[in-house]
Amino acid sequence: MRQVFVSPRYFSAADILIFLLLGACIYGIIAIGAQWQADYHPVTEIDLSIGALPRYALFSAMRGLVAYILSLAFTLVVGYSAAKSKKAERIIIPLIDILQSIPVLGFLPGLVLGLIALFPKTNLGLELAAIIMIFTGQVWNMTFSFYSSLKSLPSDYSEASKIMGLTWWQKFWRLEMPFSSVNLVWNSLMSMAGGWFFLSVSEAFTLGEREYRIPGVGAYMAVAISKSDTGAMLNGIIAMVCIIFVLDTFIWHPILSWVRRFRLEDVPGIAPEEPLMTLAIRESRFIRLVKVFYRRYLVRKRTRTELPEKSIPLPRMIGLTTRETRKIWNSSVKYVEPILWVVAIGIVGAGFMRLVNILLNVDGETWIYLLSATGFTFLRVVGALALSSLWAVPVGIWIGLSAKRIAVAQPIIQIFASFPAPMLYPLALAIFISLGMSLDWSSMFLMMLGVQWYVLFNVLAGALKISQELGDSLNLMKNSHWDRWTTLYLPSVFPSLVTGWVTAAGGAWNASIVAEYISYQGKTLAAKGLGAAISTAAGKPDFNLLAASLTLMIIVVLVLNQTLWDKLYKLAQSRYRMDAL
Numbered sequence: 221m222r223q224v225f226v227s228p229r230y231f232s233a234a235d236i237l238i239f240l241l242l243g244a245c246i247y248g249i250i251a252i253g254a255q256w257q258a259d260y261h262p263v264t265e266i267d268l269s270i271g272a273l274p275r276y277a278l279f280s281a282m283r284g285l286v287a288y289i290l291s292l293a294f295t296l297v298v299g300y301s302a303a304k305s306k307k308a309e310r311i312i313i314p315l316i317d318i319l320q321s322i323p324v325l326g327f328l329p330g331l332v333l334g335l336i337a338l339f340p341k342t343n344l345g346l347e348l349a350a351i352i353m354i355f356t357g358q359v360w361n362m363t364f365s366f367y368s369s370l371k372s373l374p375s376d377y378s379e380a381s382k383i384m385g386l387t388w389w390q391k392f393w394r395l396e397m398p399f400s401s402v403n404l405v406w407n408s409l410m411s412m413a414g415g416w417f418f419l420s421v422s423e424a425f426t427l428g429e430r431e432y433r434i435p436g437v438g439a440y441m442a443v444a445i446s447k448s449d450t451g452a453m454l455n456g457i458i459a460m461v462c463i464i465f466v467l468d469t470f471i472w473h474p475i476l477s478w479v480r481r482f483r484l485e486d487v488p489g490i491a492p493e494e495p496l497m498t499l500a501i502r503e504s505r506f507i508r509l510v511k512v513f514y515r516r517y518l519v520r521k522r523t524r525t526e527l528p529e530k531s532i533p534l535p536r537m538i539g540l541t542t543r544e545t546r547k548i549w550n551s552s553v554k555y556v557e558p559i560l561w562v563v564a565i566g567i568v569g570a571g572f573m574r575l576v577n578i579l580l581n582v583d584g585e586t587w588i589y590l591l592s593a594t595g596f597t598f599l600r601v602v603g604a605l606a607l608s609s610l611w612a613v614p615v616g617i618w619i620g621l622s623a624k625r626i627a628v629a630q631p632i633i634q635i636f637a638s639f640p641a642p643m644l645y646p647l648a649l650a651i652f653i654s655l656g657m658s659l660d661w662s663s664m665f666l667m668m669l670g671v672q673w674y675v676l677f678n679v680l681a682g683a684l685k686i687s688q689e690l691g692d693s694l695n696l697m698k699n700s701h702w703d704r705w706t707t708l709y710l711p712s713v714f715p716s717l718v719t720g721w722v723t724a725a726g727g728a729w730n731a732s733i734v735a736e737y738i739s740y741q742g743k744t745l746a747a748k749g750l751g752a753a754i755s756t757a758a759g760k761p762d763f764n765l766l767a768a769s770l771t772l773m774i775i776v777v778l779v780l781n782q783t784l785w786d787k788l789y790k791l792a793q794s795r796y797r798m799d800a801l
Contacts, residue, residue, distance in 0.1 A: 232504070232505060234504040234505075235504050235505055235506045237504075238504050238506055238507060239506070241470065247278075248278050248281075248282050249282075251275070251278060251279070251282075252278075252279060252282045252283075252347075255279065255343060255347065255434075255435070256342065256343055256344045256347050257342055257343075257344065258342065258343050259341065259342065259343075260336075260339075260340060260341055260342055260343055260345075260346075261343065262336075262346065262430070262431070262432045262433070263431050263432065263433050264433050264434055264435050264439070266433065266435065266439050266440055266443040268440065268443065268444060268447075268449060268452040268455075270455050272440075273437070273440065273455060273456070273459045274459075275435070276435050276436050276437050276439070276440050276459070277437055277459045277460075277462060277463050279434075279435050279436045280419060280423070280436040280437040280438060280463065281463050281466075281467065283347070283350055283351050283354055283422075283436065284354055284412060284415055284416065284419075284463075286351050287351045287352075287354035287355040287358055287415055288358060288408070288411070288412060288415070290351070290355050290359075291355055291358040291359040291362055291411060292362070292408070294355075294359050294362075294363065295359065295362040295363045295366050295404070296366070298312055298316075298363055299362075299363045299364075299366035299367040299370065300366070300370065300392070300396075302316075302363075302367050303366075303367050303370035303371050304370070313367075314778070314781075314782075316360060316363060316364070317777065317778055317781040317782075318774055318777075318778060319356075319360065320360035320723075320726040320777070322356075322770060322773070322774060323729065323730040323732075323733045323751070323754060323770075323773070331349050331352060331353070332345075332346070332349045332425075332432060335348050335349045336349075343434065346432060346434050347434065349422075350422045350423055350434060350436075353418060353421070353422040354415040354418070354419070354422055355415070357411075357414040357415040357416075357417055357418050357730075358411035358412065358414050358415040359411070360723065360726060361407050361410055361411045361414060361674065361723040361726075361727075362404065362407050362408060362411045364719055364722055364723055365400075365403050365404060365407035365678070365681075365716075365719050365723075366400055366403070366404050366407075368403070368715060368716075368718070368719045368789070368792075368793075369399065369400035369403045369404065370396055370400060371793050372715045372792065372793055373395075373396060373399055377395055377399070381395055398482040399482070401479045401482045402479050402480075402482060402681055402684050402685065403678070403681040403682075403716060403719075405472075405475055405476060405479045406476075406677045406678070406680055406681035407677060407678065407681065407719075407723075408472075409472055409634055409637065409638070409677060410637060410673055410674055410677040410678075410723075412467070412638055413637045413638040413639075413640075413670075413673055414670075414674075414727060416460070416464075416638055416639070416640040417640050417641060417642065417670050417727075417731070418640075418642075418730075418734075419436070419437065419438030419441075419640050420438040420439070420441050420442045420445075420640065420642055420643070421438075421642075421734065422438060423435075423436040423437075423438035423439040423442070424438060424439040424442035424443065426759060437456055437459050437460055437463065438640070440452070440456050440459070441453065441456040441457075441460075441640075441643050444456055445646060445739060446739065448741060448742065453643075453646070456643065457639075457643060457644075460639060460640065460643065461635060461639065464634065464635050464638040464639060465635065467638075468631060468634050468635070468638075472634065473630075473631070476630065575767060575771070578763065578764055578767045578768075579764075579767060579768055579771060581764050582764050582765070582767075582768045586765065586768065587768065589753075590750065590753060590768055590769060590772055591772070592748070593748055593749050593750045593752070593753050594750045594772050594773070594776060596660070596747070596748050596749045596750075597729070597732050597736070597749040597750040597751055598776065599664075600663060600664040600667055600728070600732065600735075600736075600749065601667070601725060601728040601729060601732070603664045603668075604664055604665075604667040604668040604671050604672075604724075604728050605671070605675075605721060605724055605725060605728065607664075607665075607668055607672075608668055608671055608672035608674075608675045608676075608724060609675055609717075609721075611672075612672055612673075612675040612676040612679060612720075613675065613679055613710075613713075613717065615676065616675070616676045616677075616678075616679030616680045616682075616683055616713070617679060617683045617686075617705075617709050617710075617713060619633075619680060619683070620679070620680045620681075620682070620683020620684050620686070620713075621683060621686065621709075626680075626684075633673075633676065633677075633680075636673070637673035637676070637677065641666070641669040641670040641731070642734050644669065645666055645669075645734070645735070645738055646738075646740060648662075648665070648666060648669065649662060649666070649738060649740055649745075652665065658747075659736070659738070659745045659746070659747040660747045660748060663732070663735040663736045663747045663749065663751075664735075666731075666734075666735035666738075667728050667731045667732060667735045670727060670728075670731050671724040671725075671727045671728045671731060672724075674720050674723045674724035674727055675717070675720040675721065675724050676720075677720070678713075678716040678717060678719050678720030678723070679713050679716060679717055679720060681716050682712060682713030682714070682715065682716030682717060683709070683712070683713055685712060685713075685716075686708065686709060686712045686713070687708075687712070714791075714792050715792035715793070718785070718788045718789055718791075718792045721785070721788070722781070722785050722789075725777075725780065725785075726777065729750075729751075729773055729776075729777060731751075732749055732750060732751025732752075732754075733751040733752075733754050733755050734751070734755070735747075735751060736748075736749040736750075736751040736752035736755070737751060737752040737755035737756065750769055750772060750773055753765065753769045754766065754769045754770065754773070757769055
């Protein structure tokens, strides 16, 4: 038995792959830790040679993964709270509406300056700022998707869980989480793409006369674009494709294969493809050994603890009984909540008064300009959503109806969706200019390059829930192809489509800051729009103009969310629930 551990025949190719991955993860953690703890250096010199790209790619991938872990934790806690508590829903959903309407450049100045002041001697402040900015590009889409899935849970399932006597945790883990997992995973893919969208802004940016740059693919592309180095830009694009391919192969593809088991029904006759990573884990003898040792550890632990586990007692106060202690504890919690509310309202009120003071310093001419700019950006957002829906809805349903088409299209779609659209803006802009289009028109198509995937991924996730039995019933009734689309396909994906529209609209408003204000061939091109105004204000920096622009964007997004999107959400949760079809 001892010889098994040293025999070279014991380890297979799967074990070698596992060891390589573990080694890469350990090296990545050590490298990013060393970068975080390095002496503060706001402007890192970016090496445009191809040999530097693997290290930069590792840094960017680690930042994206850390941001995703934070986004997932936020989604599970906040999305569940909003779906399960009416009181929390009235606070959380409007707050998320406000936060998702603030573009990355809105968070940038205060976030960077605050974190640098908090960590003045190391790069940790800049690294945390980059991660949080990537986080803001990921989290809102995931949270809205999870919240929408929980709200659209069929009432029959909830009633069955009550009859079975499931606790809230059992209901969450055995029912709600599996039901929401398909939408959550597909929107996680889209959220990773949203984080990559602002990668260049997160890793290389300017505040007034100060430049900030940390090593990564985003900073590499920003420097390459500023120097008009076509070869370096091509190398950066290849590096980004490699990051997306590696993450898809070793993380997303296995997860997507795993969540297929949570579909309400399987497509008969089609066996799901087994991903490389799943196969490697199953065939790895090293993993099997780890499982054996872990199970033995659990068995030994159970045999040692024969007595039933005791619940954790409340803090016991000297001279008091448990009942008296519980009463004091509950009363103290009861009085702490109002105090926290007063503190929160005081902080928000002070910030609001300061914002009002700043806005009063903005002259009327500037407000007129910003209002007209808001109108132009609004029309571009509507156009980008309409054009995206025209192709993404039918294509997403068509792909989602077939497991074979999903297996072929998913990796291709993911690479296109995950690729940061701003990295393609110079090439796309060159094509639009050659066609005689000004930035005022082409910026709408530049916005569409990023937001179309929000619609497609949500429609795909909704299409995976289309009932095969209902489809077979319509076939037996000899309904036409048009009837199937209008009575089954479109109603089935409508709840997911609404989530896609909401997140795509938020993404479009955010994308306006890079689509309406572009550096191209050594010149700065700006369209008339609110995004260009925000980019101009952040670059100067003009905090009065920035505050006014952000306030207008927040107001517009909030009005749309509380009118159009709120009505569509309620329609999706009532008429187009799965148990209402």
